[in-house]
Each structure stands twice: as C-alpha cells, then as structure tokens.
Amino acid sequence: MKEAGINVEVEQVDSAAWTDMKKSGGIDCSIGNWYVDYNDPDSMLYPVSDGRVDLNSIFWHNDEFKQLMIEGIQTEDTAKRQEIYAKADHILTHEQFPVVMLYNETLFYLKKPYVKNFEVTFTYRTMFKDADIEY
Numbered sequence: 001m002k003e004a005g006i007n008v009e010v011e012q013v014d015s016a017a018w019t020d021m022k023k024s025g026g027i028d029c030s031i032g033n034w035y036v037d038y039n040d041p042d043s044m045l046y047p048v049s050d051g052r053v054d055l056n057s058i059f060w061h062n063d064e065f066k067q068l069m070i071e072g073i074q075t076e077d078t079a080k081r082q083e084i085y086a087k088a089d090h091i092l093t094h095e096q097f098p099v100v101m102l103y104n105e106t107l108f109y110l111k112k113p114y115v116k117n118f119e120v121t122f123t124y125r126t127m128f129k130d131a132d133i134e135y
Helices: 015-024 041-048 063-074 078-095
Strands: none
Touching: 041 063, 041 078, 063 078
C-alpha cells in the first residue's frame, strides 16, 4: 500500500480495547469477520445499520439503507423482505462501499466412516446431538 501513497499502521487489540476505540472514534479502518447467526438476511446486514446497534460496526450512515433495514424487520412477507434486503445489500456493496468483502471462508471437515449422524449446519455449527459411532 505504501507504493500507492497509503501509510498503514497495524495495531492488533483485544475485544475490550476494540470496543473502547470504537466508542471514542479511534479507528480509521478495520478488518473483521461476521458469520450468519440464522438463515435470514437481517442477520448479515444489521451490524452495519446505525439504527439497530449501539456501536455501528463500520461508522457509516445512509438514510435509505437505515429505512430499508427498519422495513425489512417489520415485514412478514418473505418475498417482500428479500426484495428489501436485496436493495439494502446493493446500497452497501455496489453503491457506497462502506465495507469490502475480501473473502468467504471455506471450512473442511474430515470424519471417519464409522461416525454417523454428525452434522455441520449451513452456519458452520457442528451438531453432535444424534452423532454415534458404529463399528
């Protein structure tokens, strides 16, 4: 980045320090991750909506995005919600770019053939409830 005239100072901090820095406005740029908590677009978009959390994760505000997030959470019709969140996502990732998606993590699991009913969900959670070992 130096060749492009951008000076970067990397500072790795713990969670408490990160929270304090966010509160005081001491962050210019950050790298983080976010995983889906449940199968709903609101799960991925709410962290960047300044109307829904105490500490907006990206220090960004957009009135239209904020209104779409309010409409999305209040709308029960699944198809309509998808339209609302698709528009919000477009604002976030194609118009204003307050976040840049760098990569999508891929996880691999190896299991012995005699391990049965072990499940990895779409949210990468491991489920052992029905797991069994058959010899």
